[in-house]
Amino acid sequence: MSTALAPTQPRTLEVPAEALHAFSPQTQRELAAHVAELGRLHPTGRVDAIEVDLGALPLFTAEIEASRGVIDSTTHFIVYDRVEGVDSLRAQGLYAWVLGTALGRPMVQNTDGWRLIEVYDRGIRKTIEEGARYHQTKQGSYMHNDAVNDVDPIDYLLLSCGQSAHIGGESILVDAKPVHEVLVRHPDVLAILTQDFWFEKRGMALSGETGFFRSPIIRYTPEGEPLVRYFRTYIEVAHEKKGEPITAEQRDALDFFDAVLDQSSVQYRIRLERGQTLVSADDRFLHTRTAFYDRFEPREIDMTVDEADEANRYMFRMWSAK
Numbered sequence: 001m002s003t004a005l006a007p008t009q010p011r012t013l014e015v016p017a018e019a020l021h022a023f024s025p026q027t028q029r030e031l032a033a034h035v036a037e038l039g040r041l042h043p044t045g046r047v048d049a050i051e052v053d054l055g056a057l058p059l060f061t062a063e064i065e066a067s068r069g070v071i072d073s074t075t076h077f078i079v080y081d082r083v084e085g086v087d088s089l090r091a092q093g094l095y096a097w098v099l100g101t102a103l104g105r106p107m108v109q110n111t112d113g114w115r116l117i118e119v120y121d122r123g124i125r126k127t128i129e130e131g132a133r134y135h136q137t138k139q140g141s142y143m144h145n146d147a148v149n150d151v152d153p154i155d156y157l158l159l160s161c162g163q164s165a166h167i168g169g170e171s172i173l174v175d176a177k178p179v180h181e182v183l184v185r186h187p188d189v190l191a192i193l194t195q196d197f198w199f200e201k202r203g204m205a206l207s208g209e210t211g212f213f214r215s216p217i218i219r220y221t222p223e224g225e226p227l228v229r230y231f232r233t234y235i236e237v238a239h240e241k242k243g244e245p246i247t248a249e250q251r252d253a254l255d256f257f258d259a260v261l262d263q264s265s266v267q268y269r270i271r272l273e274r275g276q277t278l279v280s281a282d283d284r285f286l287h288t289r290t291a292f293y294d295r296f297e298p299r300e301i302d303m304t305v306d307e308a309d310e311a312n313r314y315m316f317r318m319w320s321a322k
């Protein structure tokens, strides 16, 4: 009797319980009241211009400090559950700003000096290949880090959900650690990924000129833990612009790397629901999102007047430094 071979059934990594955090009811009340007060004081204008008084939020800051170790040292990401009473798009933006500020120093994300960015499909025709930045499009399937526009690392990448997509729009997080374990078994590939590549300061360089910097894709902490910096399209375009197109050997290593990243066994999948916030250590993970389908035609959203129920998929993004 012949034995049939069972196919392998890959599974994504399971999110550990410690990476899901619901604030206590008392902390939620403290936060909701504070956000409501900020809303009254600042009904319009840029949220990231607001000075946050963390001293007014003792319960909240204590919970952030108690959960920070999950991001810094253990799972390297956390999902904070929605806060009761924080309902409108602007309230969610104010809350995200308070959360990102409690975690660290908010970093500038574009040439306008914005430190809180709204991520949604603006319906612009330009693709990432044509120079658009990822957060302005609905293109998916680009496994990347956010710290690819500037040499400074991002300690806390925050993505807070003002509205989820009608269908899809899952976040995929790829843990650098199991990825690195695979690469160690392929030292020829690892040797190339630990060499410098060109990166472009897309949307970050002042006065319109394009700046470049060099960085390896895989590098290490002083303790020898692997860190990652990758966005293939940005790297390829940067190499073309520098007149040093990537070599056949480098392309082959990137193809290998992409195949490793595509494996379920190195991925977490999370779908953020309205009000939830994902915070991850940017240099420990690559991330991407799956395709999504929105309720309405893409359009400009004004968080001060548009209701969440009338909005398409709408996220707030912050980068914070320790």
Ligand SMILES: [Fe+2]
Pocket (backbone or CB within 6 Å): 134, 144, 145, 146, 287
């Ligand atoms: Fe990103």
